[in-house]
Amino acid sequence: MRTDAEHCSFVLLADFDIDRGAQLTYQFPQPLGTDEGLLANLMLPDGAERQPEDWTIFFLNQTPLNTIAPVLALDTPGVRTSRIEEDEDGNPELLYVLNLVRTKLDKTVRRGAIVKAMAICTRHSFIEIFKPVLLMALDDYFSDPSQDCLARLFDAVNSMDISHAPRLSRYEKLIMRTSERKDLFIEKYENLMRPRVPEQTQSRGNVHRNSDSIGSHSSFEEGIMMRAREDKGKGKENGTAKGPGSSTTSLQQPGQPSPSEGEFSLDGSAVWVESGVDQSPHLPSSMGNAHPGTGNHNTASSGRGRKSTDASSTSSIRARREDAATPAPNVAPPLLKDTHFFPAVIDYNDHQLPIRLPIYTFPEEVGDYSLIQLIQTFSSPSTSILGPQHPHLHTSGNQTHPVMVLFNALVTEKRIIFLGHHRPAGQVSSYVLSACALGSGCGIALRGFIRRAFPYANLTNREEWESIPGYIAGVTNPIFESSGSWDLLCDIETGRMVVSKDIHTNCPPSAIGVAPVQLVMRSGTLKAEGSVGSEDDFVRPSKELNPVQKAELLGKVETTDNLFMDDILSAISLHYGESHVRARFTEYASRFVRLAARYEEEVLGLDTAIGFPTAAYSEGLGGEPKLGSGLCFSDEAVGARELAANASRIEAWRRTQSYELWKHDFNKLRENSPIQGVDVSHQLWRLRHAKRMPDNEVELIMRTLAETVQAYDPVTELLSLLPPHHQGLLPLSFGLFHQQEAIRDLTVVILNEFRTYPVGVQFLQSLNHFQRYSYVRQAHALESRIHREQNTLMIPATYMARTPSNRSESSLTGS
Known part of the structure; x- marks a missing residue:
C-alpha cells in the first residue's frame, strides 16, 4: 500500500x-x-x-x-x-x-x-x-x-487520509490473510485508536486509565493481552519492553490478588490453563486473567460443560456490558471493527463516506474478485472441455479438471479469452481478475499476470491486446470466438471450455530432453517417508519392462490435481469462505514452484535458482549434522510419478516471463528473509508428516529454530507458515511431548519467544487445553531450572544471555 x-x-x-x-x-x-x-x-x-x-x-x-x-x-x-x-x-x-x-x-x-x-x-x-x-x-x-x-x-x-494505515510486511500479510481474528495486529493501529482523555476526567482520577489500549470494551474483548516479555531485573526500574506493540504496564495491578503457580499467568500473555478451580471475575477485563481460589465463581462454560478458560469469560463479558452501558469518556469510538481493514473517510459534498481499505492485499490482486465464483462456474455438471488435448494443459489426461486446465493455461502463458455474451462487462472483468489471482497464487507465489490482463477488451483495442503474448482478456462480443486468435476460450454463460484446434501448432509440446521412463527411474535425493514396504506397493519402471508394460505404467496419470480440486469443491459445499479457498490456491501455486525446482534438479541435472536445493538430513559423520531442504514427498515413487506427470507444464513454464520474475523474486526473498540459511517449509513438513524421524534431526530442527527465531521478523516468518487451517502450532507442539528433555526445553524456548509478541500470544491461545497445560507447566519448570542450573541446560546461549541471572521462581507467577 x-x-x-x-x-x-x-x-x-x-x-x-x-x-x-x-x-x-x-x-x-x-x-x-x-x-x-x-x-x-x-x-x-x-x-x-x-x-x-x-x-x-x-x-x-x-x-x-x-x-x-x-x-x-x-x-x-x-x-x-x-x-x-x-x-x-x-x-x-x-x-x-x-x-x-x-x-x-x-x-x-x-x-x-x-x-x-x-x-x-x-x-x-x-x-x-x-x-x-x-x-x-x-x-x-x-x-x-x-x-x-x-x-x-x-x-x-x-483528501482521503490513510497516513496512519499500517504497512504490513510480507509475512504479516500472510498471517492476516489466513486468520479470521478481527483484532489481529491491533497494536499497529495504536495511533488511530489511542483514546483522548478530557482534562476534567484526568483531574477526577477516573478509574479508566489512559493506556495503549482503547478500553475494556474495545477490540481486546476477545481477551488478547498486548504484553511483551519484560526484563524482570530491570523492568521495575525503567518499565521498558521490547517488540512491536509491547506494553509497559506492570503485570500485577494495584489492589488485585497475585496470580498463583497453578494459574501461571505467563507475564500476562493470556495463555490459559484449565486448572479445575473456579475463576474470579475481579480482574480488570483489559488483563483478562482469572485467579483461582478467590471465592468467586465463573458461570460461563463451554459447550461440553467445562469452565471457560479463555479470555472471553464471564468477568470479561460482564465488564464489557457494564462499560457499554456507561461509556467512559476516555474510550475511543469503536471505529475499528476489523483490523483486516483500515477505516478511512472520503468527504464528498458534505457526505462522510466510510471506506474500508484492505491492508493485506498484494499487487496481483485487483478489485473484489471471487475465486469461489470462478470455480463454481467451471465445475458445474454442464461444464465440458472441447477441443484437442495438449500436454501443457491436460496434466491428468482426459480426467483433468477444467479449473486445472485454466491454471495450466495461465502459468504456461497461453492466450485466454473469457466470453460473456449478453453479460455485463463488469461480470466478465471479474472473471479475468479472478483468473489472474488463480494463476499467481493470489499474487503471493507468482506475478506478471496483471500486466497481460485486459479485464474488458473490445474490437477497438483488439490489435493492442492480441499483440501481448499470453494475454488474458474479457470480451462480450461473440465474434471473438470465431476469430481463432486464442488458445483457450472460457464461456462464463455455459461453463464450457474450448481448446483451440490449432493449439499444437501454436504451442508445440515441450521437448523434455529426458525419456519419460528415465524421468521416472531417476532416484530421488530424499528418502521415502512412507511406511515399511510402501515403495513395494508401486510398480517401478525398469529396463526389464517391455514396451507394453511401460506404456501401461505411464498411462496411469497422477491424480493429485483432481484430488486437490475435490477437496476445494468439498470445502465450498461446506461453506468455507473465500479466504480459505484463496489460501489453498496460494499453497498450490507455491508447491508447483517447489515442484519445478525439484524437477530442474532431478530431471535436468541443474543447480536450481528457483528454490532451495534438495537435500536430506545428514548426521554429519565426522562433522556437523545438516538439515534437509527442498520439496518433500511422502513416498519416493509417488514423487517420481508426480514429476513425470508435471514435466510438460513445468517445461512450458520455464520459458515464460513468469518464471524469470519468480527467479528474481526468490533470490530477493532468500536474501532478505529474516530466517537465513534454513528451508523452514521443509522442516515443518518433516515435523508434520515424517513417519521415521531420527531424534537427532528433531533436536536439530528445534535448536535451529530456537536460535534463529529470536526477534519479531523471524517470528512472523515462522508463524506465516503455520496457518490455522493447518492446525497452527501443532507441528511445534509435538516437541512438548518428546521423550528427550532437551527437545522439550527447546520447544518451550520457541513458544516463549512467540509469547513476547501479541501475534504470538494469539497463536498460543489456539492450542488445545492439553497442549496449553503442558506448555505452561514446562515453561514454569524451565524458568525455575534456569535459575538453579544456568550453566548446564541444553538451550541456546543467546536465550540464556537474554534471561536475567536474578530471575526468581516467584517472578514467573507475578507474586
Missing part, C-alpha cells in the same frame, strides 16, 4: 453520441496524452445501453498504445503530479481504472436514453473502495454536467 502517492491520478468522463459514437468529454486535471477514442470505447462497453448500470475495469501503462503521456508537467510545489513512475522491473507503473457507466431513459433525446460513464484512475489495486464515491459523483454529473463535478471528485478522493 502506498500512502505517499495521490489516490486519484485522473478522472475521466465519457458520453455516447448517437452521431459520433463514444466520446471522451473530460479529462481532469489534464489530458492523459493517449488515444481518446480508445479510452471512450473502454468506458462505454458494447451493450452498455442494455444495462441500467455497469462497472468495468481496465489498466493503463500496459502497452505502448495505452501508456499515458501527460501534456502538462505539474511539478510545481504544492500541486499534485501525475508523472509516470516505474515499478521495480523498470516498467511504467500500472494505473488501475475503475469505470461506472449508467443508462438513463429519456424520451426527449433521439435515442430515448442518455449513456454516460465516469472513471477514476488510481495507483491502488484495491479499486473497489472507490465505488461509493464514484456512484455519487456520476449522480451529480447527471444533475449538473460540468467539469466541476470531476474536480470535486478528484479533490475528495485525494
Whole structure:
C-alpha cells in the first residue's frame, strides 16, 4: 500500500453520441496524452445501453498504445503530479481504472436514453473502495454536467487520509490473510485508536486509565493481552519492553490478588490453563486473567460443560456490558471493527463516506474478485472441455479438471479469452481478475499476470491486446470466438471450455530432453517417508519392462490435481469462505514452484535458482549434522510419478516471463528473509508428516529454530507458515511431548519467544487445553531450572544471555 502517492491520478468522463459514437468529454486535471477514442470505447462497453448500470475495469501503462503521456508537467510545489513512475522491473507503473457507466431513459433525446460513464484512475489495486464515491459523483454529473463535478471528485478522493494505515510486511500479510481474528495486529493501529482523555476526567482520577489500549470494551474483548516479555531485573526500574506493540504496564495491578503457580499467568500473555478451580471475575477485563481460589465463581462454560478458560469469560463479558452501558469518556469510538481493514473517510459534498481499505492485499490482486465464483462456474455438471488435448494443459489426461486446465493455461502463458455474451462487462472483468489471482497464487507465489490482463477488451483495442503474448482478456462480443486468435476460450454463460484446434501448432509440446521412463527411474535425493514396504506397493519402471508394460505404467496419470480440486469443491459445499479457498490456491501455486525446482534438479541435472536445493538430513559423520531442504514427498515413487506427470507444464513454464520474475523474486526473498540459511517449509513438513524421524534431526530442527527465531521478523516468518487451517502450532507442539528433555526445553524456548509478541500470544491461545497445560507447566519448570542450573541446560546461549541471572521462581507467577 502506498500512502505517499495521490489516490486519484485522473478522472475521466465519457458520453455516447448517437452521431459520433463514444466520446471522451473530460479529462481532469489534464489530458492523459493517449488515444481518446480508445479510452471512450473502454468506458462505454458494447451493450452498455442494455444495462441500467455497469462497472468495468481496465489498466493503463500496459502497452505502448495505452501508456499515458501527460501534456502538462505539474511539478510545481504544492500541486499534485501525475508523472509516470516505474515499478521495480523498470516498467511504467500500472494505473488501475475503475469505470461506472449508467443508462438513463429519456424520451426527449433521439435515442430515448442518455449513456454516460465516469472513471477514476488510481495507483491502488484495491479499486473497489472507490465505488461509493464514484456512484455519487456520476449522480451529480447527471444533475449538473460540468467539469466541476470531476474536480470535486478528484479533490475528495485525494483528501482521503490513510497516513496512519499500517504497512504490513510480507509475512504479516500472510498471517492476516489466513486468520479470521478481527483484532489481529491491533497494536499497529495504536495511533488511530489511542483514546483522548478530557482534562476534567484526568483531574477526577477516573478509574479508566489512559493506556495503549482503547478500553475494556474495545477490540481486546476477545481477551488478547498486548504484553511483551519484560526484563524482570530491570523492568521495575525503567518499565521498558521490547517488540512491536509491547506494553509497559506492570503485570500485577494495584489492589488485585497475585496470580498463583497453578494459574501461571505467563507475564500476562493470556495463555490459559484449565486448572479445575473456579475463576474470579475481579480482574480488570483489559488483563483478562482469572485467579483461582478467590471465592468467586465463573458461570460461563463451554459447550461440553467445562469452565471457560479463555479470555472471553464471564468477568470479561460482564465488564464489557457494564462499560457499554456507561461509556467512559476516555474510550475511543469503536471505529475499528476489523483490523483486516483500515477505516478511512472520503468527504464528498458534505457526505462522510466510510471506506474500508484492505491492508493485506498484494499487487496481483485487483478489485473484489471471487475465486469461489470462478470455480463454481467451471465445475458445474454442464461444464465440458472441447477441443484437442495438449500436454501443457491436460496434466491428468482426459480426467483433468477444467479449473486445472485454466491454471495450466495461465502459468504456461497461453492466450485466454473469457466470453460473456449478453453479460455485463463488469461480470466478465471479474472473471479475468479472478483468473489472474488463480494463476499467481493470489499474487503471493507468482506475478506478471496483471500486466497481460485486459479485464474488458473490445474490437477497438483488439490489435493492442492480441499483440501481448499470453494475454488474458474479457470480451462480450461473440465474434471473438470465431476469430481463432486464442488458445483457450472460457464461456462464463455455459461453463464450457474450448481448446483451440490449432493449439499444437501454436504451442508445440515441450521437448523434455529426458525419456519419460528415465524421468521416472531417476532416484530421488530424499528418502521415502512412507511406511515399511510402501515403495513395494508401486510398480517401478525398469529396463526389464517391455514396451507394453511401460506404456501401461505411464498411462496411469497422477491424480493429485483432481484430488486437490475435490477437496476445494468439498470445502465450498461446506461453506468455507473465500479466504480459505484463496489460501489453498496460494499453497498450490507455491508447491508447483517447489515442484519445478525439484524437477530442474532431478530431471535436468541443474543447480536450481528457483528454490532451495534438495537435500536430506545428514548426521554429519565426522562433522556437523545438516538439515534437509527442498520439496518433500511422502513416498519416493509417488514423487517420481508426480514429476513425470508435471514435466510438460513445468517445461512450458520455464520459458515464460513468469518464471524469470519468480527467479528474481526468490533470490530477493532468500536474501532478505529474516530466517537465513534454513528451508523452514521443509522442516515443518518433516515435523508434520515424517513417519521415521531420527531424534537427532528433531533436536536439530528445534535448536535451529530456537536460535534463529529470536526477534519479531523471524517470528512472523515462522508463524506465516503455520496457518490455522493447518492446525497452527501443532507441528511445534509435538516437541512438548518428546521423550528427550532437551527437545522439550527447546520447544518451550520457541513458544516463549512467540509469547513476547501479541501475534504470538494469539497463536498460543489456539492450542488445545492439553497442549496449553503442558506448555505452561514446562515453561514454569524451565524458568525455575534456569535459575538453579544456568550453566548446564541444553538451550541456546543467546536465550540464556537474554534471561536475567536474578530471575526468581516467584517472578514467573507475578507474586
